[in-house]
Amino acid sequence: MTLEKLTKRFGATVAVDGLDVEIRPGRVTGFLGPNGAGKSTTMRMILDLDRPTSGRALLDGRSYSAYEWPLRHVGALLEAGAVHPGRTGRNHLLAMARSNAIPVRRVDEVLELAGLGGSARKRAGAYSMGMRQRLGIAGALLGDPPVVVLDEPVNGLDPDGVRWIRGLMRGLAAEGRTVFVSSHLLSEMQVTADHLIVIGRGRLLADAPLAEIVAGHASLEDAYYQLTDGSVLS
Amino acid sequence: MTRLRAAIGAEWTKLWTTRTVWWALLSALVLMAAGAGQYALYAGNGDLPASVFRDGLVPAGSIAVLALSFAQLAFLALAMLAMTSEFSTGTIRSSLTWVPARGRLLLAKCAVVAAVTFVTGVVAGLLGSLVARPLLDDLGTSAGVLTQSLKIGLYLAVLGILAVGLGAALRGPVLTLVVLLLLIVVVPPLLQVPDIAVLNAVADAMPGVAGNHFLEGDSPLVGLAIVSAWAIAAVLAGRAVLQRRDA
Ligand SMILES: Nc1ncnc2c1ncn2[C@@H]1O[C@H](COP(=O)(O)OP(=O)(O)OP(=O)(O)O)[C@@H](O)[C@H]1O
Ligand SMILES: [Mg+2]
Numbered sequence: 330m331t332l333e334k335l336t337k338r339f340g341a342t343v344a345v346d347g348l349d350v351e352i353r354p355g356r357v358t359g360f361l362g363p364n365g366a367g368k369s370t371t372m373r374m375i376l377d378l379d380r381p382t383s384g385r386a387l388l389d390g391r392s393y394s395a396y397e398w399p400l401r402h403v404g405a406l407l408e409a410g411a412v413h414p415g416r417t418g419r420n421h422l423l424a425m426a427r428s429n430a431i432p433v434r435r436v437d438e439v440l441e442l443a444g445l446g447g448s449a450r451k452r453a454g455a456y457s458m459g460m461r462q463r464l465g466i467a468g469a470l471l472g473d474p475p476v477v478v479l480d481e482p483v484n485g486l487d488p489d490g491v492r493w494i495r496g497l498m499r500g501l502a503a504e505g506r507t508v509f510v511s512s513h514l515l516s517e518m519q520v521t522a523d524h525l526i527v528i529g530r531g532r533l534l535a536d537a538p539l540a541e542i543v544a545g546h547a548s549l550e551d552a553y554y555q556l557t558d559g560s561v562l563s
Numbered sequence: 564m565t566r567l568r569a570a571i572g573a574e575w576t577k578l579w580t581t582r583t584v585w586w587a588l589l590s591a592l593v594l595m596a597a598g599a600g601q602y603a604l605y606a607g608n609g610d611l612p613a614s615v616f617r618d619g620l621v622p623a624g625s626i627a628v629l630a631l632s633f634a635q636l637a638f639l640a641l642a643m644l645a646m647t648s649e650f651s652t653g654t655i656r657s658s659l660t661w662v663p664a665r666g667r668l669l670l671a672k673c674a675v676v677a678a679v680t681f682v683t684g685v686v687a688g689l690l691g692s693l694v695a696r697p698l699l700d701d702l703g704t705s706a707g708v709l710t711q712s713l714k715i716g717l718y719l720a721v722l723g724i725l726a727v728g729l730g731a732a733l734r735g736p737v738l739t740l741v742v743l744l745l746l747i748v749v750v751p752p753l754l755q756v757p758d759i760a761v762l763n764a765v766a767d768a769m770p771g772v773a774g775n776h777f778l779e780g781d782s783p784l785v786g787l788a789i790v791s792a793w794a795i796a797a798v799l800a801g802r803a804v805l806q807r808r809d810a
Contacts (some may be wrong), residue, residue, distance in 0.1 A: 378656055378810040394663035397566065411657040413581055413648065420580035421657075428573035430565070468657075524751035554741050 330375070330476060330507055334384035337370050337531075339476035344370040346531035347384065350494040352509050354475070357502045359522030359539070360511040363557055367531040368511040369408050372480050375509075376405055388476060400429040404469035405478040406462075411526045414454025418445055421453060422471060431472055444493070458485035466494065475500055483517055495521050504539040529557045570662045570671035578645060578675055583658050587641035591634050592690060598630025603698035604648040607694055610784035614779075624711025627691030628778045631715060632748075634687055634720065635771075639747070642676045642723035643739050646730030646801075656810050665805035675800060677720040684719035688712030711778070718774045718790065722747075725770060725794040731801025746793075747771035770794075 330352040337345040345367040352358045360368050373379040375386040385392065388403060396402045406533040412421050422436045424530045443463040448456065453464065463484050469477055482494050498521055502508045512518050518525070518539075526540050527535040534556045535542055539549070546552040578584055605611050606621045615625050649655040662668040692708045730739045747770055754766035766772050770793040776786030 373656075373810070376660050378659055380809060398661055400661060405660055407656055407660075411653045411655075413577075413652050413654050415581040415583070416577070416581070420576065424573045424580070425657070425661055427576055428569055430569045433622040 330389075330509065331387050332371070332375075332384070332386065335371065335374060335381055336383045337367070337374060337379060337387055338382045340401070343531050344529075345374070345381075346526065348531075348533055350506055350526055350533065350536050352526070353421065353524070355433065355505045356505040356523035357498050357508045357510060357521055359518040359525045360509060360528075360561075361513075361515070361525060361553060361557075362511075362528040362534070365530075366528045368528065369480055371528075372405070372407065372478055372509075372511065376403070376407075378407075386549070398429040398431075400431065400472035400474065402472070402474050403476045403478060404472055404474040406465040406469045406480060406482050408480045411455040412464060414452065417450050417475075418453055418467075419449040419491060421464065424469060425468055425471055429472055431433055431501055433445065435471060435473070439467040439470045439540065440469065444490075459490055462486055465483055470505070474506075476507040477509070479508070481511055481513065483512055484527055491517065515548075515550045515553055519543070527553070527556050565739045566664075567660075567667055567671060570667050570672050572753070573661060573752050574671045574675040575714070578679065578792065581648075583644050583648065584641060584679070586635050586688050587644070591637035591683065594637055594720050595627065595630050595634040595691045596694050598633040599626050599694040600698060602617075602626045602629045603695040603703070606699055606702055612781055617704070617706075620706075621699055621702055622704050622711065623696040623699060623706050624688065624705075624708045625697070625707075625779065626695035627688045627711060627715060628694075628775075630691045631718075631778075634691075635719065635747070638684065638719050639726050640733035642680060642726035643730050643743060644736060645676050646672060646727045647734065647736035650734045651736055659810045664775070666802050667807060669727070669731055669798060669802050676723040681716040684716035685712045688715035688718075704759055714778050714783075715728035715775035718777055720806050721787070721790045722770065722774065725790070725797045728794060728797030728799070728801040732797065732804045734804070794810040 330558060332348045332350050335348040345444055348371060348389055370379060375393065376382050382563050395401060399489055420442060422439065423433065428435050438528055440446055443466055445460065445463050445467060448460055453461065456464065460484065466482055469479060483491055486494060498508050498510060522539050524538050526536060542552050603626050615621055649658055658668060669805055689712045692712065696703055696705055726743060729742060733739045733742060751766045751769050751772045754762040768789055771788050773786045773789035777783045777790060
């Protein structure tokens with residue numbers, strides 16, 4: 330996955346400012362940056378939800394919408410989850426599967442995998458935040474995609490859930506998939522990510538292996554504060 | 564084609580897995596039955612205009628068409644919400660990651676809404692006629708009921724497409740409903756009241772009045788062409804907005 334001079338402006342705000350990075354398969358790439366740094370906007374542009382002001386995001390040389398069945402190439406969890414509150418989790422995934430000609434049995438597989446087997450027939454509006462998050466992750470895995478994009482997947486998960494998603498991401502990367510994950514939980518990133526991309530105010534601050542970024546600091550947290558010093562919203 | 568079929572399958576599942584559709588269809592049938600009953604009683608009291616009579620008799624299907632002025636509101640709500648709920652609940656982001664081609668997503672939604680409003684529209688037409696016929700007694704006739712019901716279904720299918728397209732263009736449920744009501748319910752009578760040729764002609768070009776010409780008038784094809792033109796224009800506007808704006 331490559332981002333080429335990816336830029337997004339909302340009126341006067343530059344949300345993403347000329348990001349030029351490559352995200353490789355076979356490892357977990359953490360995406361860090363203060364609130365408003367442009368992480369979610371970048372991910373939305375990767376999925377062709379937001380149109381870049383300039384530059385582009387390519388997956389194996391093609392844009393997301395150029396894929397015949399995009400869910401089988403890229404699985405994504407976006408910030409809001411975006412599920413209709415009146416629809417059950419299972420029906421949500423069922424519609425999703427139909428849209429990309431994914432076999433229905435895969436729906437029950439990912440529901441089990443995400444630990445939602447018991448609540449699959451409850452309306453999503455009645456889900457707790459962690460359950461909604463699990464449903465979103467189940468959706469990201471539905472098409473068994475080689476690329477996984479997760480926007481703050483750990484949000485709202487209980488300790489078991491946190492450990493589960495950690496193992497899941499490591500496992501996906503070990504299978505040779507591309508895992509691109511944003512998070513504010515630095516301690517979690519320190520044990521999950523192989524590589525980090527750090528941005529502040531839309532600009533690239535670091536793009537390096539975890540070990541390299543942490544080197545010379547007591548922890549990732551220390552390294553992060555030094556990197557983002559001056560980029561934090563005030 | 565396979566992708567359009569898959570998108571239609573997803574939209575079909577989405578439509579039937581929230582409660583909105585059931586409430587809207589139930590309301591449509593209740594409004595149709597109640598309206599048809601009321602108009603049939605008017606006919607019995609001699610309160611209907613002469614234009615409703617055919618060879619001295621009132622066709623039950625024409626009573627269903629009169630009652631449609633109420634029932635179509637429920638169909639409009641159904642069609643409009645199928646699109647605008649995507650924006651109000653944020654599911655448009657999910658939908659567009661599943662089907663990134665904006666035009667295909669919109670086409671799939673139109674197909675599903677049109678299919679549902681067509682079939683239930685025919686059912687509503689038959690129901691209205693069925694309620695009206697016994698109340699009309701020897702004033703009424705069942706002639707042409709099936710044709711009239713099929714025409715009601717067709718009109719509601721085109722109207723459904725218009726509502727989906729407009730919903731995509733305007734995005735919010737409230738604004739979309741207001742514009743639909745203005746176009747179909749509010750503005751035409753205001754134009755027709757003064758009975759000036761120019762204003763009447765403008766009213767004839769509005770979707771609801773044109774639909775009425777299609778259902779009851781002398782030149783049904785012109786009426787159908789006008790409603791269809793509205794629907795196509797709304798869908799093109801909706802597609803343009805979906806393509807231009809960030810989700
Ligand atoms: N639809 C929008 N309209 C206007 N401005 C927007 C829009 N979406 C994002 N922004 C702005 O773009 C900037 C980047 O926002 P973004 O949500 O991408 O940040 P983030 O890194 O995901 O932050 P967080 O860590 O809080 O989730 C912010 O200044 C935000 O206010
Ligand atoms: Mg964010």
